[in-house]
Amino acid sequence: MFLGNLSLIQTAVTSVSIYAVGWIIYCRYFHPLCSIPGPFLASFSRAWIVFKTVKGDMEHTQRALHKKYGYLVRIAPNEVACSDPEAVQTIYGTKTIFTKTDYYNAWAPPNNGYVGHFPARDEKEHSERRRIVNNVYSMSSVLESEKAMDSCTQLFSETMREFAEQKSVVDLSLWTNMYAFDVLGELFYGNKFGFLSERKDIGNYMKAIDSLLPAFTIGGTVPSYLTKLYLVSTILFSLSVRGALGAVKHLENASEAAVKRRKQEIEENKDDKRDMLRKMLEIHADRGEKINFTYQHICVESHSSIFAGADTTAIAINSILYHLMRNPAAYEKLTAEVDAAVADGTLSMPVAYVEAIKLPYLKACINEGMRLHPSVGLTMPRLVPAGGATISGFHFPQGYRVGVNAAVVQYDKDVFGPDAEKFNPDRWIEGDAMRMVKTMIQFGAGPRTCIGKNISLSEIYKLVPHIVRVFHIRLADPSKEWKTHNYWFNKQTDVYIYIKERTYGLN
Numbered sequence: 281m282f283l284g285n286l287s288l289i290q291t292a293v294t295s296v297s298i299y300a301v302g303w304i305i306y307c308r309y310f311h312p313l314c315s316i317p318g319p320f321l322a323s324f325s326r327a328w329i330v331f332k333t334v335k336g337d338m339e340h341t342q343r344a345l346h347k348k349y350g351y352l353v354r355i356a357p358n359e360v361a362c363s364d365p366e367a368v369q370t371i372y373g374t375k376t377i378f379t380k381t382d383y384y385n386a387w388a389p390p391n392n393g394y395v396g397h398f399p400a401r402d403e404k405e406h407s408e409r410r411r412i413v414n415n416v417y418s419m420s421s422v423l424e425s426e427k428a429m430d431s432c433t434q435l436f437s438e439t440m441r442e443f444a445e446q447k448s449v450v451d452l453s454l455w456t457n458m459y460a461f462d463v464l465g466e467l468f469y470g471n472k473f474g475f476l477s478e479r480k481d482i483g484n485y486m487k488a489i490d491s492l493l494p495a496f497t498i499g500g501t502v503p504s505y506l507t508k509l510y511l512v513s514t515i516l517f518s519l520s521v522r523g524a525l526g527a528v529k530h531l532e533n534a535s536e537a538a539v540k541r542r543k544q545e546i547e548e549n550k551d552d553k554r555d556m557l558r559k560m561l562e563i564h565a566d567r568g569e570k571i572n573f574t575y576q577h578i579c580v581e582s583h584s585s586i587f588a589g590a591d592t593t594a595i596a597i598n599s600i601l602y603h604l605m606r607n608p609a610a611y612e613k614l615t616a617e618v619d620a621a622v623a624d625g626t627l628s629m630p631v632a633y634v635e636a637i638k639l640p641y642l643k644a645c646i647n648e649g650m651r652l653h654p655s656v657g658l659t660m661p662r663l664v665p666a667g668g669a670t671i672s673g674f675h676f677p678q679g680y681r682v683g684v685n686a687a688v689v690q691y692d693k694d695v696f697g698p699d700a701e702k703f704n705p706d707r708w709i710e711g712d713a714m715r716m717v718k719t720m721i722q723f724g725a726g727p728r729t730c731i732g733k734n735i736s737l738s739e740i741y742k743l744v745p746h747i748v749r750v751f752h753i754r755l756a757d758p759s760k761e762w763k764t765h766n767y768w769f770n771k772q773t774d775v776y777i778y779i780k781e782r783t784y785g786l787n
């Protein structure tokens with residue numbers, strides 16, 4: 281009996297070993313992607329990409345790999361990261377649609393309806409749903425809420441002024457995050473959440489996002505047959521993830537309550553705000569039934585935007601300010617531009633978006649901050665469509681995964697110059713800006729471009745010159761670098777600063 285079991289085990293072990301060796305030989309010598317270089321483990325197992333993703337610094341790993349191997353690097357048996365600027369148009373452009381891979385399934389809420397723009401993988405459904413709300417996110421629509429944004433800037437400023445008086449160290453990334461949350465509260469819920477006024481993490485939303493980002497990112501990176509198992513076990517065994525889901529539920533409920541309240545206020549003529557929520561309620565009232573745009577859709581739109589839009593905007597603002605503090609000459613040049621524009625009346629305070637975008641050096645600094653540290657720091661994976669595709673001279677058959685990481689392609693020396701690793705806003709003034717813009721994918725590209733881009737850009741173009749004009753900021757300890765945590769959103773921490781009010785700032 282014992283001997284019988286032993287031989288059964290031996291047979292099983294031998295079969296698995298033969299299968300494994302066969303799989304490795306196939307992947308390395310006969311697989312359609314076998315000629316693409318990359319780490320040994322990655323050529324036959326997703327374990328490599330999972331381990332590296334868990335570490336949270338994939339952008340550094342990928343930059344080093346592309347330096348070693350060139351434009352194409354095999355990061356999993358069926359998946360290739362591409363750093364060729366020319367590939368951006370092929371993979372993300374409108375000509376032939378490369379659909380999103382199952383990486384995005386981990387980000388989809390468990391419901392039977394439309395899962396939201398970001399995780400949606402059915403391109404037809406996505407474009408129909410997105411068309412309904414596209415206008416709500418246009419720049420002219422966003423700017424109808426400019427006053428609400430200004431009220432957030434004012435609160436932010438008041439707090440910073442206090443810190444300046446107390447000469448205390450300020451955690452920049454915390455406060456920019458609070459600012460971004462409150463702006464989105466104004467746009468999608470009709471009110472600030474209260475992060476800035478109460479000076480705390482309302483509803484534990486920030487903590488929730490911090491816990492969920494690694495879970496969703498790793499859940500999407502493990503082999504797809506393990507995604508559900510991974511997510512369920514994370515929920516079962518991780519207290520912080522369970523707490524985070526509670527906070528998300530709270531946000532969903534808040535979203536429903538806000539929609540109901542606003543509907544009633546509008547019906548009673550008690551409200552004349554032209555924010556995003558109101559515009560979506562109008563679409564619902566005008567043609568909601570005909571186009572199937574329900575309250576539920578509005579709620580998904582609101583709470584998924586909070587998830588997608590607060591951290592990302594804060595990350596961009598942090599990067600711009602951090603790099604300015606590290607580059608005093610650029611900081612001085614920007615201050616001089618902003619001061620001159622205020623003095624000659626071309627820049628109002630509070631800063632008007634339409635005026636700020638006319639400042640060339642401000643624009644250059646913003647581009648450069650988002651180039652060096654894009655808010656999303658992993659490859660955005662897509663499936664090669666029917667008929668295959670040639671990328672960087674290699675013909676990929678249908679169904680394989682390809683993607684570009686903004687944090688890699690935006691360091692391309694051919695496009696951005698030999699000093700691409702440095703913060704040099706002047707490259708946007710002296711260099712080939714058109715070519716550089718084409719290579720910037722910090723907001724994604726093509727039909728899946730960030731829907732909230734205009735919200736973020738208006739926040740950034742308004743807040744950065746405001747800070748530069750009213751305050752002087754410097755790193756508390758310039759010998760220390762920030763810390764970054766790349767779980768899709770590449771969040772920074774430890775950006776501690778001292779703040780001083782400038783004598784000719786706003787009072």
Ligand code: HEM
Pocket residue numbers: 397398399410584585586588589590592593594596654655656660661721722723724725727728729730731732733735736
């Ligand atoms: C600086 C700020 C932001 C950055 C850098 C950013 C970046 C991105 C990127 C790279 C994508 C494409 C992802 C992919 O293709 O896999 C994306 C999509 C998306 N973003 Fe943003 N985002 C920002 C702000 C926002 C804001 C404020 C909102 C909402 C209010 C938002 C909502 C979305 C949504 C819903 C999608 C999915 C769009 C679709 O597939 O149709 N984002 N974002």
